[in-house]
Amino acid sequence: MVVSTLALWPWQQAVLPDALRALTSPAALLHGATGQGQLNLAFQLAKAWLCEGHPEPGGMFDDSPAEPELRPACGQCPACHLVDTGYHPDLMVVVPDNVVPRVGWPHLEEALDKADKGEGRKRKLSPEIKVDAIREVVSFSQSTVSRGRAKVVLIHPADRMNTVSANTLLKTLEEPPGQVRFILSCGPLDDVMPTVRSRCQAWQMPSAPAQAVAPWLAEHVEGLSAADASALLAAAGGSPEGALELMAMGWSAALWKSLPGDLKAGRVGAWGQWPLPLLLSTLQKLAHDMAREAVGAPALYFPQAALPQGAGLPQVTAWGQELRKAMRHAEHPFNAALKAESLLFQARRALAKA
Template sequence: MSTALLPWLHAPLTQALAQANGHATLVHGPEGVGQFEFSMALAQSWLCEALPTGSAYQPACGSCGSCRLIQSRSHPDLVVVIPEALQAALGWSGSGDDDEGASEKSGKAKKPSQDIKVEAIRAVVQFSQNTASRGRAKVVVVHPAERMNMVSSNTLLKTLEEPPGMVRFVVSAGSLDDLLPTVRSRCQAWRLPLPDKAASVAWLREQINGLGEADAEILLQAAGGQPLTARDRHAMGLDAVRWPQIPREVAQGQGLAMAGWPLPLVVETLQKLCHDLACMATGAEPRYFPSKSLHRDGDLSRLTAWAGELRKASRHAEHPWNLNLRVESLLQQARQALRFNR
């Protein structure tokens, strides 16, 4: 794993290697800026064998035996714990869950889990008690840590507080509020800020062929300044040209610009629109949509009620609804909330 594609991580990585001296580092900040890539870069640097043992940590060389093992996903002193549902997107598999065998025995294909299960954390506890194979260190990466339920979190606590031997933890989270205070208190926190706009726009244009600067800026704004989120939402169908048309369409009960989108992205977009309209109604600047695409005459009581309904919809967005009927229902709900815009 390398930070080469995420240039804004270079400086924070160097600083973290110099200052993150505890046995457990909590990487947090806005989602979509590269928490997982940063966590893996930390792990690879701690395990890198280019410098003698005891030397000050430096960014990984990328070419030693340890770095090559990490790049091939086969380092014996590294465990990466991520939910099954995120493994393909993050390019990593084998988080320690044993559900695959259970699925084969039952003969039924199970939907990949969105959670970090206790079985994976128990495997981490066992891993931490073993001797380091290469003698450098042992590292556990947990991402995103807010996907641990109460049982998983409590199972990790004692090992996180008093890790045996040479074990170091990188706990990655988008929101600190979703972590148990007992987990937070056992880690040295390291916050990743939003990257510079110019760097994010340049990176997006490298990632998406033919993307102009103006469109890259719209995609970045639509993602709240998070470049990885902007790239992923574009891959899901978000179009920079049609994004500013969404407020007018939604106020009319239409969703042409969102046609073919997965339901979670539709709900997320409506939540962003609701947020920005509330900002405009109170005289604040919008975060996600161009201000000229929004009305300023929003009714805060209606917007607040709509936001509550959207939160409920978000909790069930992964449910196998009839997509067209569900989207139509959401748009009708939106039209009622925004009828002052007609």
């Protein structure tokens, strides 16, 4: 299943007008729980600001004294077409290299290919927004508007800017020149540097309702039942993007349900081949649910019946603490296979008395 980052998801249709009314600052920061489609909504905000098919707030195309309310993009005008194809001269989109493949904008992919050819090799895709990209943003913001509406810079995820990148942007973000608007999007607001947060108007995007996401997933993914969609959505912590990523990796509800029992029995299988951040995140979810089960609370991520029974709270808590320490170094370039083997042995030991 390919889900476009250009289009709003159904449950976001009612959110966009609220965001357009609320975000009036030249520098806006859209945030929310991880994986809720922030990039989709940020893109549609940028598209609305550039749309030439409706009156511009401020009366540019309206003789009435009252300012018209900014509406979602019409989708039909030349500006909307240019935005959809990724070649609007007044729109700049900045994402980390490792996000480019799932975004689907041709000019971003072309820039990545050009950089690879320039170095004569295929580079490792960076998870950070580097300072060179932000320098291009500053230069872009200082140039003249091409189509007369505005210039828009979209940066996602904003928390991926390193310290040097963020510091390079601060002055421009604080005083955007001319008709420039910034839309930064991210997960939790606390992940963004305070110096960046303080220069933006923050707006929290509502989380997607599970009762809307699960049927949508079941409708668009061949062979996926509503029950399985709900299970995978729970596995992803309620994140639609997370659920889509799990399905893209071949996960199923049955696979997720069998994971605790397989770990306890030492049946590793595919678990040992997962990227370390994903493996650690999964083990943390299991430890979290087992801690909840130990105090009589319902599980959040796994089916209750799939959890090993009888684990003591101190034992599970200690395991969770070990996992949190390991997560701090999940991106460290040590031997991934050995680290995964160590984590799975640790999990089996923690589950042994359950």
